[in-house]
Structures are given as structure tokens and as C-alpha cells.
Amino acid sequence: MLEANGVVSVRGERTLFNGLNLAVEPGQLWQVQGPNGAGKSSFLRILAGLLPAQAGQVHFRGQSIADVSSQYHSELLFIGHKAGIKPELTAIENLEFYAAIQGHPLTAPPYELLEQLGLVGLEDIPAQRLSAGQQRRIALARLWLNSASLWILDEPFTSLDVSGIDLLHQRFQQHLASGGAVILTSHQALNDLPVQVHTLALEYQFE
Secondary structure, three states: OEEEEEEEEEEOOEEEEEEEEEEEOOOOEEEEEOOOOOOHHHHHHHHOOOOOOOEEEEEEOOEEOOOOHHHHHHOEEEEOOOOOOOOOOEHHHHHHHHHHHOOOOOOOOOHHHHHHOOOOOOOOOEHHHOOHHHHHHHHHOHHHHOOOOEEEEEOOOOOOOHHHHHHHHHHHHHHHHOOOEEEEEOOOOOOOOOOOEEEEEOOOOOO
16 A cells, blocks of 8 residues: 655754665554654655655555655545644534535534544534643544545544543554554554554664
8 A cells, every 4th residue: 555665864964764664555553663853753744745755765556655646645644743723613613624625524513423532512612722632532533534545643642541542443443444554653552452553663863
């Protein structure tokens, strides 16, 4: 599905990583590991086509992501380590806004999804007045609203409580079972995730 070959990233005068390789198949979950500063977020952004690499190639279904950008981004869902929601909008308004820009406007308020996410009773409160965990749940609602086959997620478990983590685990299982793939970073172990977790370990480069 997604393949990275010889990817190099340089920040300032320091090489973050040199010659990274990754091959992701449908139904697989990959965790990119490494200490702070090793370039985990940069690697995810390169895979998502949001940051240029100094060298190397990223291919989606056998074609360079630069050559099939529109198709690639229609099949990609990227969520960064920040919530990426509009703070002045309510939970419902954020979901409606996201669905609209995806070209699939909601025909009715998604109360069932809000209930799944533990946001019932909070749907009309501006996101900026919600806790960090509640804001994160609004951001992660995209995993239910988007039909993308490839998910690239930077620290998706940040600020989530135990019930939020369990909910995310269940969604991952559903996505992988349907032939999707997930690439993520996480500072926590994924031992409780009932699927095989493939790992790519980055090391901090001092030069």
C-alpha cells in the first residue's frame, strides 16, 4: 500500500534520519518509535506529503505520492499531534465543518457518534471550553467520518482517558479488518491492542 525507500530528513545542520525504509500493507498497524527529537513527526509528515524529504521516495500503490497527489490525499487521513479543530465551534459544528470540506455534508446531527465519543451533553459548547481530552475526541471523530484507507496519526492517544483509548483501539480493529492501514506514533506501549503491531525504531542522531 505505502512504501518509503531511503528517506532522508535534515533539520538545520542536523540529520534527523538517513535512509529510512518502510513497507506498509493493507491490514497492518505500524508504530514509529524513538526519543524526542528523533524525527518521528517529521517522518509522518513526509509520508503524508506535507513535508519534503531531502532524499528518498514515498510510493502509494506503486506510484510516487508526488505524481498521484490528488488520489493519495483522497485515500489518506492525517491527524497531527495538535487537535486541529476550530476552538470557536461546538463539537457538532466541528464535525459538520469537517464533513463539509470532505465533500460529504452531514444530513443530520451525528448524535450516535457523539454518544460513542462520550460527548453527549457537550455538543453545543464551544470546543475552547472543553478539556484537552474532549477536544482530542472531537478531532478523532474524523476516524468515523472519513473513508480513507490509510491513517497517519501523530500521538493519537494524547490526553485520552482509559475509555477514550479503548474506543480508539476498537476503531483501529474495525479499520484494519476492512483492509485499511494505520501508521502512528505513541509514547505509550500498545500491548493492549489486540492486533499485531509492527514497529519502526528511530534513534536520535547527534550529527
